[in-house]
Amino acid sequence: MDEDLLLMQRVAAGDELAVGDLYDRFGSLVYRMAYQTMPTRSDAEDVVQEVFVRLWRTADRYDPKRAALVTWVMLLARRHMVDRLRRVQARVRAGALEESWSPAAAGEAPHENLETSERFESVLEKIKQLPELQQIVVKRAYLGGQTLKQIGTELGIPLGTIKSALSRALVRLRESASAEESAA
Amino acid sequence: MNTQDLLEQASLDALGLLDEQERQAFETAFRAAPPAVQSQVRREQARFAASEAMLPKVDVPAGLKFRVMAAVREAIQSFNRVETARRAEHTPFLRSLMWNSTPLWRAACIGFATATVTLAVFFSFVSERVKQIEATGTTITSIGEQAMLSPEYSTFKLNGGSIEHRFMHRVVQAAAARAVIEINPDSGEAHMIVKNLPVIGADYALVAKGARDGEYKEIAKFQALSTTNMFRADMDPEIEPGSLGILGPAVEGGTSVLIMSVG
Structure with missing residues (x-):
């Protein structure tokens, strides 16, 4: 049997060791995503706990034919974070990201400014290397949490064009990161 | 796509x-x-x-x-508690037996107890009534002698007579038959206790001898269902108790003969 499927079956059965294994594999990825997405470090830690509870609740629905386990985990995590941000209306403002990013302008406490810049500094550097439309779409969709339809409507650009731009941007960002890792 | x-x-x-x-x-x-x-x-x-x-x-x-890990453990425990409570609430058969059917069971128990008391009162009343009838009623006694031929058959020989009647019925016992009858002189309602009739399950008839022609006339038919039977009949209040008798079941040849009479 598929190892990932076996792991999720154990998680679904409430096997704590399996939950520990799941955390060991994906805890770091989920936390870094949460750290980037949530307003504060504390919120990020809370949301990681919520994501793993949600993973336990939905473990019996995991289908390895549909997606690799990492895809399943990260997709669930991302959706949970976006939902949570929308509920508390505390997500990162896309407008601020599009312009010169200013944490102070976003109303964050001074001691969090450093954290905020750390969250986006590296990715913003990479994003700056993209064509203009791709930059806008990545900032609004990935970092800002806007839907593609919203972006298309606001910019007056067809949805298909937005999707293509975002897809190409993500591929370039991933390739850029891989190249950096290889060089290092 | x-x-x-x-x-x-x-x-x-x-x-x-x-x-x-x-x-x-x-x-x-x-x-x-x-x-x-x-x-x-x-x-x-x-x-x-x-x-x-x-x-x-x-x-x-x-x-x-x-x-x-603590958050997941707490969620699992919380889920298990809710699930346990839910199962306890939805154990349909046992639950229905314990709670939904309780009124039914209670009603059945009350009904059973009531029936028991009623039956006890009834049998007590009957017992007293039998004693009363036997003490004050008119006794009808056997006018012949019964003899067992086998567990299946018996004969009945009239006292002083040469005629022997053969009952082709299952015979339970051959004890001396006896009946006591009490007649309400105002209403004509009669109650009769009959014991040890020769053949259980057979048909008998309460009869009265005509004062003028001396012929026996049927008043009521009854069937002996056990060794002791109690019957009720409506009679002419003018009938003389001393004229009463009981016809036995049909014997060979399809006739019934008087097996019991008063005096």
């Missing part, structure tokens, strides 16, 4: 950037795609999901694993 679109949107789906409608369209297209394309989409999505290109380089706080 063609293969190119599917692959293009694979990254968007993996990163949760599609809305619900777009995601469903993607899912439908994915399931309809050939297995090779599906594999390619899965690999592409896994690469994006695991990619750290867009993520900040930060260390995971120490103790986060402990808190995550």
Whole structure:
């Protein structure tokens, strides 16, 4: 049997060791995503706990034919974070990201400014290397949490064009990161 | 959605950037795609999901694993408590036996107790009535002698007579038959206690001898159901108790003979 499927079956059965294994594999990825997405470090830690509870609740629905386990985990995590941000209306403002990013302008406490810049500094550097439309779409969709339809409507650009731009941007960002890792 | 679109949107789906409608369209297209394309989409999505290109380089706080494990454990325990309570509430058969049917069981018990008391009162009343009838009623006694031929057959020989009647019925016992009858002189209602009739299950008749012609006339028919029987009959109050007799069951030849009389 598929190892990932076996792991999720154990998680679904409430096997704590399996939950520990799941955390060991994906805890770091989920936390870094949460750290980037949530307003504060504390919120990020809370949301990681919520994501793993949600993973336990939905473990019996995991289908390895549909997606690799990492895809399943990260997709669930991302959706949970976006939902949570929308509920508390505390997500990162896309407008601020599009312009010169200013944490102070976003109303964050001074001691969090450093954290905020750390969250986006590296990715913003990479994003700056993209064509203009791709930059806008990545900032609004990935970092800002806007839907593609919203972006298309606001910019007056067809949805298909937005999707293509975002897809190409993500591929370039991933390739850029891989190249950096290889060089290092 | 063609293969190119599917692959293009694979990254968007993996990163949760599609809305619900777009995601469903993607899912439908994915399931309809050939297995090779599906594999390619899965690999592409896994690469994006695991990619750290867009993520900040930060260390995971120490103790986060402990808190995550505690949160999951709490959720599991909470779920188990709710599930246990839910099962307890939805154990339909036992539950219905214990609670839903309680009024039924209670009613049955009350009914049974009531019936028991009623029967006890009834039998007590009957017993007293039998004693009263036997003490004050007119006695009808056997006018012949019964003899057992076998467990199945018996004979009945009239006292002082030469005629022997053969009862072709199962015989229970051959004890001396006796009956006591009490007649209400105002209403003509009669109650009769009959014991040890020769053949149980056979038909008998209460008869009265005519004062002028001396012929026996039937007043009521009855069937002996056990060794002691109690009957009720409506009689002419003018009938003389001393004229009463009981006809036995039909014997060989299809005739009935007087087997018991008063005096």
